[in-house]
Amino acid sequence: MTQTSTVPLPPPEERRRLREAGALTQAQVAERVGVSRETVRAWESGRTTPRGRRREAYAQLLWSIADKTGGQEPEEVHDMTALQYMAESTRTAPEPPPLSEPSSESRLTPAQAFDALYAFCAPALVRQTFLLTGRRELARESVERAFQHAWQRWPEVARDRDPAGWVRAAAYEFALSPWHRFRPRYRHPEPPPSDAFDRALLDVLLQLPPPQRRTLVLYDGVGLDLPETAAETEASTRAAAKRLMHARTAVAARLPDLSDPSALHRRLAELASTERLRAAKPMVVRDGSERRARFWTRAAIAFTVALIGTTALTLRTAPTHYEPPVPPGSTVRGVPPRMAPGPLSEKERELREKLRKQMQSGPERLLPQVT
Structure with a gap:
């Protein structure tokens, strides 16, 4: 039997079963493999698949748990496909008890689910956003705006496969917006970290292009x-x-001690944890989201009413038929200009008196007689 160079991974359902059989939490598995808890959750759900050195470490950990719990050895399943292993484990594993429908009392309300997500993600997300911007106040504002946007679209976010990733992407987009440079409150830099090495690392991060950072x-x-x-x-x-490679090269050029990815990961975590960044309360974020939604709703209603009023006034005062424009006047040659009447000369007055005294041709005019 030939053996492959990589240790195979069990199916996603078996990964979770092996972790629970070894009495390990997702956080403990993430700490041993060197990833975050969200990544382990994504591996167990089948949404993503580990690669590289993380895949080797994760597979070795799962097969060591299977070995301790009476499973098969890694050498015996190198040539076994995932479907074969799943069928084999299904035959040997005990049948799970039927799941009961959750009662109405045990279900979380939307506000409770949002508060749980906020309490789980907000503290770490503020520290991560600080690494992107180097500004403490902007990091808190970005996280609050992201969660406010998530609360406005909570049905969509709650059904998402990775709600934490949805909020993280929104916070990063707001934090890296180029329009912050025009805001008066963010024109001046904030005090840097007290440690010299942390200041150098943060300076290198802020000099990277936003996509690489x-x-x-x-x-x-x-x-x-x-x-x-x-x-x-x-x-x-x-x-x-390529972005990751260029970013690591730039960091290693300024700080040779961080050429190792594991050392860089540790220093980034230490830099983010040294800053005491606190997020607002979940209730404050939800209230701010609702106030913002009411403001924009009222603004949209006012704009619509103004638009309707302007349209009605235009229809009321607009002409009902077409009136062609008056063409501009033109000068006619050969005709003397029209003169305005003025005082008569002596000859003109004599001529007027002569014309009045002469009898005009035609029938005599009948004048009424006073009796």
């Missing part, structure tokens, strides 16, 4: 794999790999 933070800071990073930055996997 975002790719570096997602891959080496958050711990996403390359396909997830490419999808979140709306780029191809090849373009995301």
